[in-house]
Amino acid sequence: MVEGSDIGDWFRSIPLITRYWFALSxxxxxxxxxxxxxAMSMILHWDLTVYHFQxxxxxxxxxxxxxxxxxxxxxxxxxxxxxxxxxxxxxxLFDGRPADYLFMLIFQWLCLVxxxxxxxxxxxxxxxxxxxxxxxxxxxxxxxxxxxxxxQFKAMYLPWVLVGFNMILRGGGWTDLLGIFVxxxxxxxxxxxxxxxGGRSFLSTPEILYRYLPNRRGGVSGFGVPPASRRRAxxxxxxxxxxxxVLGGN
Numbered sequence: 001m002v003e004g005s006d007i008g009d010w011f012r013s014i015p016l017i018t019r020y021w022f023a024l025s026x027x028x029x030x031x032x033x034x035x036x037x038x039a040m041s042m043i044l045h046w047d048l049t050v051y052h053f054q055x056x057x058x059x060x061x062x063x064x065x066x067x068x069x070x071x072x073x074x075x076x077x078x079x080x081x082x083x084x085x086x087x088x089x090x091x092x093l094f095d096g097r098p099a100d101y102l103f104m105l106i107f108q109w110l111c112l113v114x115x116x117x118x119x120x121x122x123x124x125x126x127x128x129x130x131x132x133x134x135x136x137x138x139x140x141x142x143x144x145x146x147x148x149x150x151x152q153f154k155a156m157y158l159p160w161v162l163v164g165f166n167m168i169l170r171g172g173g174w175t176d177l178l179g180i181f182v183x184x185x186x187x188x189x190x191x192x193x194x195x196x197x198g199g200r201s202f203l204s205t206p207e208i209l210y211r212y213l214p215n216r217r218g219g220v221s222g223f224g225v226p227p228a229s230r231r232r233a234x235x236x237x238x239x240x241x242x243x244x245x246v247l248g249g250n
Contacts, residue, residue: 043061
């Protein structure tokens with residue numbers, strides 16, 4: 001009873017957007033694993049989505065991952081990175097701005113859906129998580145992070161280390177590169193181009209998201225959040241650079 005309460009308290013402590021993303025990323029793979037939902041009905045497929053009106057597929061492809069003995073370890077690693085870096089962004093740079101964070105996720109998801117249709121990419125979990133991780137790493141590029149076997153390096157190299165790591169262990173890396181591309185596209189349009197090149201901001205959170213997820217004030221600096229004295233108004237999208245935490249740290 002106490003353990004169940006502890007798990008419930010931990011789950012409720014997860015930031016709102018990350019909580020739903022994490023929960024769906026656990027629920028859909030389990031439903032597919034035990035056979036309550038056909039796994040093939042949750043993958044991204046152009047013909048079935050467009051011509052058979054199975055319009056849920058772009059959504060379920062984000063949360064579903066096939067659970068097998070060969071994929072279980074990688075799936076757990078995905079959940080770790082999802083929880084860790086999505087939480088850091090939502091409670092850091094996007095603290096008090098859930099609508100802006102949700103918009104970032106929607107933008108990256110839409111980009112991956114379009115790429116997935118063109119490149120016949122059936123699952124979106126891997127590149128989506130890496131896209132979010134990439135944004136955090138760029139905002140905290142000089143932060144030293146720790147990886148397996150005690151190796152340490154700057155955060156800006158972490159996405160590329162993961163690409164190499166997955167290429168060695170799984171013989172892949174293509175979907176990881178797509179995640180880096182989408183993460184960089186968001187980072188460039190939202191931060192790099194307006195700040196470093198003095199260009200206009202091409203991305204703006206729709207008002208309807210603010211209606212359902214209004215901003216709140218009083219965030220705490222950290223995990224990429226600029227100090228309070230340097231922060232602009234909540235609706236200003238041109239954010240500064242900031243601090244981060246060590247990978248896997250408290």
